[in-house]
Amino acid sequence: xxxxxxxxxxxxxxxxxxxxxxxxxxxRHRRAVDGVSLSVPAGRAVGLVGExxxxxxxxxxxxxxxxxxxxxxxxxxxxxxxxxxxAARPQDIQVVFQDPYxxxxxxxxxxxxxxxxxxxxxxxxxxxxxxxxxxESVRAMLAKVGLPAETAGRYPSQFSGGQRQRISIARALIxxxxxxxxxxAVSALDLSIQAQILNLLLELQAELGLSLLFITHDLSVVxxxxxxxxxxxxxxxxxxxxxxLVYRQPQHPYTRQLVMSAPTQDLEAQRARxxxxxxxxxPPARPAPLGEACPFAHRCAFAVERCRNERPLxxxxxxxxxxxxxxxxxxxxxxxxxxxxREASGSPA
Amino acid sequence: MGRLIVHRVAMSIPxxxxxxxxxxxxxxxxxxxxxxxxxxxxxxxxxLAALRVQLGLNDPWIVRYGHWLGGALHADLGTSIISGVDVxxxxxxxxxxxxxxxxxxxxxxxxxxIALGFASAVRGGILGRFIDVVSLFGFAVPSFWIALILVTxxxxxxxxxxxxxxxxxxxxxxxxxxxxxxxxxxxxxQGITSVAKxxxxxxxxxxxxxxxxxxxxxxxxxxxxxxxHVLRNAAIPVVxxxxxxxxxxxxxxxxxxxxxxxxxxxxxxTQATLDHxxxxxxxxxxxxxxxxxxxxxxxxxxxxxxNPKVRVS
Numbered sequence: 178x179x180x181x182x183x184x185x186x187x188x189x190x191x192x193x194x195x196x197x198x199x200x201x202x203x204x205r206h207r208r209a210v211d212g213v214s215l216s217v218p219a220g221r222a223v224g225l226v227g228e229x230x231x232x233x234x235x236x237x238x239x240x241x242x243x244x245x246x247x248x249x250x251x252x253x254x255x256x257x258x259x260x261x262x263x264a265a266r267p268q269d270i271q272v273v274f275q276d277p278y279x280x281x282x283x284x285x286x287x288x289x290x291x292x293x294x295x296x297x298x299x300x301x302x303x304x305x306x307x308x309x310x311x312x313e314s315v316r317a318m319l320a321k322v323g324l325p326a327e328t329a330g331r332y333p334s335q336f337s338g339g340q341r342q343r344i345s346i347a348r349a350l351i352x353x354x355x356x357x358x359x360x361x362a363v364s365a366l367d368l369s370i371q372a373q374i375l376n377l378l379l380e381l382q383a384e385l386g387l388s389l390l391f392i393t394h395d396l397s398v399v400x401x402x403x404x405x406x407x408x409x410x411x412x413x414x415x416x417x418x419x420x421x422l423v424y425r426q427p428q429h430p431y432t433r434q435l436v437m438s439a440p441t442q443d444l445e446a447q448r449a450r451x452x453x454x455x456x457x458x459x460p461p462a463r464p465a466p467l468g469e470a471c472p473f474a475h476r477c478a479f480a481v482e483r484c485r486n487e488r489p490l491x492x493x494x495x496x497x498x499x500x501x502x503x504x505x506x507x508x509x510x511x512x513x514x515x516x517x518x519r520e521a522s523g524s525p526a
Numbered sequence: 527m528g529r530l531i532v533h534r535v536a537m538s539i540p541x542x543x544x545x546x547x548x549x550x551x552x553x554x555x556x557x558x559x560x561x562x563x564x565x566x567x568x569x570x571x572x573x574l575a576a577l578r579v580q581l582g583l584n585d586p587w588i589v590r591y592g593h594w595l596g597g598a599l600h601a602d603l604g605t606s607i608i609s610g611v612d613v614x615x616x617x618x619x620x621x622x623x624x625x626x627x628x629x630x631x632x633x634x635x636x637x638x639x640i641a642l643g644f645a646s647a648v649r650g651g652i653l654g655r656f657i658d659v660v661s662l663f664g665f666a667v668p669s670f671w672i673a674l675i676l677v678t679x680x681x682x683x684x685x686x687x688x689x690x691x692x693x694x695x696x697x698x699x700x701x702x703x704x705x706x707x708x709x710x711x712x713x714x715x716q717g718i719t720s721v722a723k724x725x726x727x728x729x730x731x732x733x734x735x736x737x738x739x740x741x742x743x744x745x746x747x748x749x750x751x752x753x754x755h756v757l758r759n760a761a762i763p764v765v766x767x768x769x770x771x772x773x774x775x776x777x778x779x780x781x782x783x784x785x786x787x788x789x790x791x792x793x794x795x796t797q798a799t800l801d802h803x804x805x806x807x808x809x810x811x812x813x814x815x816x817x818x819x820x821x822x823x824x825x826x827x828x829x830x831x832x833n834p835k836v837r838v839s
Binding site: 241242243263264265266268271272274275276279280281282283284285290293294296297298300301332334348352 | 735736737739740741742743744745746747748750755758759832833834835
């Protein structure tokens, strides 16, 4: 494919101590991201996992310049992104959104939608592309995501969710970015289509040397695609490490709960998981206000007084990676068979 | 498109039949008839009976309706019972007045409503809340009340514009303009506010979509985002509401023409109803029904142009 734009050098995305607050009414705020640090090294695939409300999409929005930053620093290579908006932002970072229906303008042809970033880029750099060049780029990109060239002349309503997500990926890649943020990019799709899109992303990552920040609530999905994992809960990082380690040997009680809550294909194992999860479950409790407490304390079977009074900081975990848990060293070793709290751990209040 | 038009015209035939039947039925149920209107209060029962026979009012209603329908099928809407004037020609002579009221009102509602709604959605803040409150007011307050307030203020207190009456455009363009300003304002308020509210809500919805987020994140100019994408997508429901508003204006025009004593179709219909002048009532009813059909056809056409989903299927 002819290079339509000059691709920038791949660089590392670093997010340091990021805080995002959303205004809710007069002088009130809700803290969506509370001091998160993470990095996406060039060419690496990092998964960001958490349940809804954990702040994972807010973090993506912050990186894309769409969320209000209260504190912290977001940098891509040496460029600080904090206050960059619109045309000033480096086009090396692109995004694929969750909803395949709201992410394409229904009144524009696919060709128009795909050409638009090219036109905006031309206007920005003063390097204009001819119509034929733009059309060639669109054709090449459609082929890359597995869609026929006729796609360009059609409207979004003529495509299925999975096809639309392919189009969204093509649109994100047409400026040859170095970092692709996938914000729940497969969550709205059927399982079989999810697998196709994930494989497409993996192929493209390998072919183009992309960095990926893959955001999802689904551990099994992220395990398929990410090399590193960051587990987020109520706006804070609970655990980080290589995907293999975090998935096979979760060291934070929250991550363990998350792993156990993912469905498996084996019915027997599924039932065993459910029983163990229920054995560990606490009666529903009101989440303590964030602040000087572990955000997971109210749901944690291992919580002690200290967990409710002192915020656990990320520190090196016994088996590698990092974990934000006061009791990380005292937890029973993880295995699917043995997840009961130890007798000595004290009964939770 | 051709098929759509043919289909709509075919559908309009039963609609016209039903509307004329309802008008005819209502008139038959209402106490009083044209004979008592012509002879006045002091008429003797004998003279009333004689006139009823002469006017054919004693015939069964189905016969009278059949008679009217037979004429209407030959484009002959009959003559007024009271004045003897041909209904078609009196419709023609009053059409200009009603169009002078309706066309500027529709244009003003569309332009001002879309502009206000769009600006308030994009800018937000005070203007947005103002539109929300005023549109509620616009829905709730009847146009004839607004008309009276406008007359009191602009015509009586300030003496800027005539309170009533109509001047022909051909005789005096400025007189024409002055005579329609207040009626158009009074009739537009509801249209402007409801179009503004619809535009505001739809534009805010479109501004939240992921494609708008994507365009902004990619540095596509704000102008292009607003006009090529947001306004274009918001236009679809706005056009629908414009159609509803325009249809509502036809009945609004009947009130407004009476308040401002404009010699249009609305005041013709009102007078004919008071006089039990059935052929005139039916004539205006059929004409307004045709207007509604035409407005809907235009809206469907616009919808087809705006919405690729409709175009494809």
